[in-house]
Amino acid sequence: MYDLIVGNGRVLDPATGRDGPADIGITDGRIAAVSDGIAPAQGDAFLDAAGLTVTPGLIDVHVHIYEGVTHYGVFPDEDVLASGVTTALDAGSAGAATFAGLRRYLIDVSDLRLFALLNISAMGMLDEAVGELEDIRWADPTRAIAVCEQHRDVILGIKVRLTRNLAGENAGPALRNAREAADAVGLPVMVHPQAAAILLEEILGELKAGDLVTHCFHGMAGGVLDGAGNVHRCVREAVDRGVTFDIGHGKGSFDFEVAERALAQGLIPDTISSDLHVHNINGPVFDLATTLSKFLLLGYEPAEALRRCTVTPAAVLGMAGEIGTLAVGAHADLTVFEIVEGGHQFEDSGGRQRTGDLRFVPRQVVKAGRAMAAVARGYPTG
Ligand SMILES: [Zn+2]
Known part of the structure; x- marks a missing residue:
């Protein structure tokens, strides 16, 4: 007997290579069986996924x-988990x-599996009026190291935002302080690099294997393309060193033209993430499923796009095999999608429109074996 069976669906799992009809038996919050022909009567509960696609729970x-402390915050369960994301990293x-406070009031009490990157600025991302690194005294590595050590189970790296309106002329020292703190605790750095007071070459020069560059297809100054539209040599070198390139769509950081040119030259992002926050949840981001769907119109096969929202981010979080897969023994985190065909309108951060044939629309989400209806945001389908 299983606690829950998710049956009759198409199971699509890039981690195991499975793509076809299968039933999933769940016991004690873990995947206990994946096979065809598990009868509904074998479970205490049955979720009928007929006509739907069952994937590992998305990881953003x-x-x-x-919410209430920064001007960006969305709600972990209502806004993130309900949109089909079962694990997320607050950046x-x-x-x-x-x-x-983030830990006590949100990480520890949310159903969403939530980890965090610690901002090298001690204030975090409080207010729009003053950038968090305009005064470099906020970027104290000693304080960051102490907090990382105290919360090692949930802090997975250091975040630094270098854009001029956030860091002023302090991009160089802020990045070096982030590097120092991260190295002291053996964690990676995630850099938000666009429109900084220093060149991309200098930023990437500070990064090594396991570090992340987010907003990698932004359309602002300091992007991955040079003036002629070619991928910068320093970007190729960073890829070769094992730096992770992450999408981080956001309100201002995903440009269809940059993506098309970079992808055509073989610069393939490792992870597809949303940068979901209050300023983009009503568009153009909406949710991670919408960002994922944009990569289908850019030419990705569904399994290849899905890999970048499941198995690859699971490895980034140090949880390969535990999440981001439907293998037996993994956490029973699943997203059940309707893949809707037809001409769907999508918009990037600069208001550019593209039309796509397929859209992943979340219908159900299962977290630790517990099923709930998903909330589908985005432009109406059909
Ligand atoms: Zn962000």
Whole structure:
């Protein structure tokens, strides 16, 4: 007997290579069986996924949680989990001075499996009026190291945002302080690099294997393409060193033209993430499923796009085999999608429109074996 059976669906799991009809038996919050022909009567509960596609629960390595403290925060369960994301990484909403609250009031009490990057700025991302690194005194590695050590089970790296309106002329020292803190605790750095006071070459020069560059297809100054539209040599070298390139769509950081040119030259992002926050949840981001769907119109096969929202981010979070897969023994985190065909309108951060044939629309989400209806945001389908 299983606690829950998700049956009759198409199971699509890039981690195991499975793509076809199968039933999933879940016991004690773990996947206990994946095969065809598990009878509904074998479970205490049955979720009928006929006509739907069952995938590992999506993993979003760039979201912003911390409503009421930062001006970006969305709600972990209502906005993230309900949209089909079962594990997320808060990308620097909190710093050393504000992290304890993020943990106590959100990470520890949410159904969403939530980890965080600690902002090298002790204030985190409090307010629009003053950038968090305009005064370099906020970027104190000693304070960041102490908080990382205190919360090692949930802090997975250091975040630093270098854009001029956030860091002023302090991009160089802020990045070096982030590097120092990360190295001291053996964690990676995630850099938000666009429109900084220093060149991309200098930024990437500080990064090594396991570090992340988010917003990698932004259309602002300091992007991955040179003036002629070719991928910068320093970007290729960073890829070769094992730096992870992450999408981090956001309100201002995903450009269809940059994506098309970069992809055509073989610069393939490792992870597809949303950078979901209050300023983009009503468009153009909506949710991770919508960002995923944009990669289908850019030419990705569904399994290849899905890989970048499941198995690859699971490895980034140090949880390969535990999440981001439907293998037997993994956490029973699943997203059940309707893949809707037809001409869907999508918009990037600059208001450019593209039409896609397929869209992943979340219908159900299962977290730790518990099923709930998903909320589908985005432009109406059909
Ligand atoms: Zn962000």
